[in-house]
Amino acid sequence: MTPHPERIVIATRESRLALWQAEHVRGLLQSLYPACQVELLGMTTRGDQILDRPLAKVGGKGLFVKELETALLDGSADIAVHSMKDVPMVLAPEFALVAIGPREVPLDAFVSNKYERIEDLPPGAVVGTSSLRREAQLRATYPYLAVASLRGNLDTRLRKLDEGQYDAIILAAAGLTRLGLKERIRSTISAEASLPAAGQGALGIEARADRPELAAWLAPLNDAATAACVRAERAVSRALAGSCEVPLGAYAEFADGNLRLRGLVATPDGARIARAEHAGPAADPEALGLALVADLRAQGADEILATLASPGA
Secondary structure: OOOOOEEEEEEEOOOHHHHHHHHHHHHHHHOOOOOOOEEEEEEHHHHHHHHOOOHHHOOHHHHHHHHHHHHHOOOOEEEEEEEEEHHHOOOOOOEEEEEEEOOOOOOOEEEEEOOOOHHHHOOOEEEEEHHHHHHHHHHHHHOEEEEOOOOOHHHHHHHHHHOOOOEEEEHHHHHHHOOOOOHHEEEEEOOOOOOOOOOOOOOEEEEEOOOOOHHHHHHHHHHEEEEEEEEHHHHHHHHOOOOOOOOOOEEEEEEOEEOOOOEEEEEEOOEEEEEEEEEOOOHHHHHHHHHHHHHHOOOOHHHHHHHOOOOOO
16 A cells, blocks of 8 residues: 655646645645645746747647656656646647546636627627637637737736726636636636637646556546546547647537537638547547547548648648
8 A cells, every 4th residue: 555645745836826726735635645845836838938929839738748747757746737728639648637526517718807798799809719629719709809919827817807908708607716816707708609628627637657656646636527537638639630730629428427529720810610429438548539630631621730730731
């Protein structure tokens, strides 16, 4: 039997949301292991530093985890806590996801000081988002809106909205809820209108693959239903996009041992979108994800991805 841990160091980004997530995991670990000393190691990542360009143009969401993984490798931290939608779809072999916690609301949130719903926005209204996935779906459904890039942490994005730089912004509902800012959500956007990103709303805990004792200690924090959903979603994203930043959504729902999985891949302008849905047992989520990928390819997903990879796309 693995003895209880004496000390666990959590690597975390220093944004308010990342620190909330790390504190949340620290509280859970201290409840499990009251004698354990749980510490936070705050770090600034490349993704936090580069704020003047869209993520897709500077290396994608992996920019938010690289420094944290370096801390795991050099032993200055034992685990890292991430928003699962920020975790690269392909982890280096040195690392493993040892737990995925219960999911917060996974939907996108409509945030505005002037309008209740996205449907209320007038033609030409400026909507801010940092996500190619959200941008593509916005442009497809609401072609009369002006979509503009929005970078920065949650507080920075809200400040830009409050300064009048945008008429509305689209954020993950989970982050606002976790930070006690649920009142900023004017409405949630249905999955039909804005399919979430793979892993959205779920927290993941990463450790070195050669630390089985950490996997054993963290196992009680794993939520089996959420983990099955996220594994199915990540299988879709991994097969179609790999580590690239493309307009892709994948969203699974768990009920009675089964998953309902929906996916889409699109061009950033929303002119072409392939959509598919698949359902099946939750016992093999990756297989379900690959079945959905086959459906998306039948709808033209590879052709869409080819246009994204071509020069000038």
